[in-house]
Amino acid sequence: GATPPVTTIPGTAVKTAERLRDKALHDDTGYRIVTSLTTEVGPRLAGSDADQRGRDWAIAKFKALGFDKVYTEPVTYPLWVRRSEHGAIVAPFPQALVLSALGYSAGTPKGGLTAQVVRFDSLDALKAAAPAAVKGKIVYIGYRMQRAKDGHDYGMGSAVRVTGPAIAASKGAAGYLLRSAGTDAHQRIAHTGVTDFEDPARAIPAAALSNPDADQLERILAMGKPVTVKLDLDCGVVGEYTGANVIGEITGRKYPDQVVAIGGHLDSWDPGTGAIDDGAGVAIAMAAGKLIGDLPRRPDRTIRVIAFANEEMGLWGGRAYAAKHADEVTKFQLGTESDFGAGPVWRMSASVKPGARDAIGQIAGVLAPLGVTYDVSKPGGGGSDLSQMHGKGMAALSLTQDGTHYFDWHHTSNDTLDKIDPKELAQNVAVYAAFSYMAAQADGDFGSATGAFAGDGAGE
């Protein structure tokens, strides 16, 4: 039919959404899903044997949860493997270092790489450094992240990890070390994560030290004598791999080809079991879809739950998805992904057409009792992988979780099930179920159109 200028959500849909919300709060479907994934599959490094087991698990789980349609879409990416990793201070005070190789890190030569450490106070200082100061050395940067609800220190923390190695490499560095981009100042556990060594030919060995190991290295560097470190990293890109996004749908009754897109990413870093990153996101979206599927009748539009492939090494699943579906962006009613742990959602914001602001307000009204505040001044970015569909023009929300402790465990062996509070997870499911259902039942759209939100600042 003709699209009305102002989108609204019928009162009956609001009531159903409120019941869905209240039911989800006392439902353990999400927690059972993330327990199953992290226990029965465990770590799911993209391209590993466990990656395949993760897809098998997701297909089986969607089916067991009663989704109407379950399918996969291939995603191809470079295959990076981690076999082993060791580090040590060689001189002046020999001792082991706890570290983790970064995604796309090169391996070290057989027998390891031994070189002097040169410290820079910041990424800017490294950028400004003369190549002669860096050449042949192991660059170290010690940026310290502090805890914050919105995790804002990860902006710099991730920049030091993602972009630092290539900058060091471009100046001739032999290797790269950083203080982990993590807020667990006292845990001897390293935080891995990706670098922008897209071209393996440019990659050098790069690793993150645990916070206490960074303290130790800095203490020794501060003594002023040359410090030599040995890195022994057996890792690297070994070819190409084709995995898949796994998708489950609760098929819309009226407009089956119009979709509300939610999801999480199925892959995880290998040291942990990927509970908060991003088993939680997968579980939240799957459980929301399942609860909607349990209603007496199917929603007007399709609820599409996407378990993305290889988010961790550069949004591969999200980019493949957006490339494949860009030309049908108008069929994406509204979307967002959960990928910031399992803490409660406390804020929502949206990038939608002006005529859909009232409907967003209606959604906000249903979410408010969950502790969610609607910030009209911010855009909605769609989360990690779905940011790519938003970039194509999909109307999107941001549902911001409390990330105070997210970076204590993020990308470490400590990302395990015990970090998830079942009640907080259920709050997330309530948020996703309620908003998804309301978007599916809306009388009108949210403004998805090719390039519609290019200027909203969500990508910044």
Added chain:
Amino acid sequence: GATPPVTTIPGTAVKTAERLRDKALHDDTGYRIVTSLTTEVGPRLAGSDADQRGRDWAIAKFKALGFDKVYTEPVTYPLWVRRSEHGAIVAPFPQALVLSALGYSAGTPKGGLTAQVVRFDSLDALKAAAPAAVKGKIVYIGYRMQRAKDGHDYGMGSAVRVTGPAIAASKGAAGYLLRSAGTDAHQRIAHTGVTDFEDPARAIPAAALSNPDADQLERILAMGKPVTVKLDLDCGVVGEYTGANVIGEITGRKYPDQVVAIGGHLDSWDPGTGAIDDGAGVAIAMAAGKLIGDLPRRPDRTIRVIAFANEEMGLWGGRAYAAKHADEVTKFQLGTESDFGAGPVWRMSASVKPGARDAIGQIAGVLAPLGVTYDVSKPGGGGSDLSQMHGKGMAALSLTQDGTHYFDWHHTSNDTLDKIDPKELAQNVAVYAAFSYMAAQADGDFGSATGAFAGDGAGE
């Protein structure tokens, strides 16, 4: 001279002890010592290259701190080495396990040991088990320690670790796993520690799982299907090693051959840098001796600071020390060792002759402003290594530290400098400096005599 029936501490000595106490509270000698040891030597597994570096460090540090006499006494023990350790669940859900081989653990055969896991609810249940239920399997016990100021759960926690492996071995078990004896319920870090596999011929592979890994294993076991685990431990006893206790003395002016004995142990487990266990103890005793040495004149009796060898694998330094010095036990005025972390001392108790209770009361009076309560109902055990001299008849104190968080980090990679609060460490130095000085200046003795305190219950 003739020993008076009632021992007292002269008023001038009490005043000097009060000044020592107050000075120590604002002195950072102890923190500088433990920083130096944990940074410049780092981990100090008994018999390792770092063990020798630790002795060199201790000798140099005693000299730098102005001790009058610095010497070593040899200690010989089995040399156990840890080369590498890996574990994994093989079936039904393959994934890596974070674990640490236990002291004196046997290594696994080349290619690893793969066997089914059999769980017992307690050490008693394992003791009661029929060998047929255990034979060829990997025994698992999942005792959970809770935090406590006095760390009392370590009684059972250490029993499961120390005695469990040999019980399992005696019933034909192929291997042994326990939930770490640690109170860090959410840290993916394993707690190592010794077993009673004194005879390597009886040893089987034995390791501790981190708490979250134990959770995971238990979750999978609870599903009721057979669970297979692979252990790959490259470790074992490879011979004998002779290290040494390192001893520094502030020589007594009046009675140089009468000693107040304090100390800590110089060795540490290898995953951490041995900050709380027991760099702190070494630092507390060294700093106390140093502050006494800084007084305008030497104390009446000698302050002997002992940095013991290989406490961790069975009190080897303490036992060697007691064997060598048993026949001169009457020359040990009073003694105790610090080996429970770096938390503040909150309680003191003593095993002394009745006529020395008043003097202990005087010491308690000086320590009271530090927050130390004198419990007259408890014995004084002398701490870990010096418990052996106490067993020979040395009058001894117990200076009980707040161990609420001690078992969060004990015997793990997390035992690092950042876990020590400099102010709390200084409180310990104040306690040791004040009591040691008062004992050295006492008019009379504390009742040390061969076998004097055999029935005091300190060893229980």
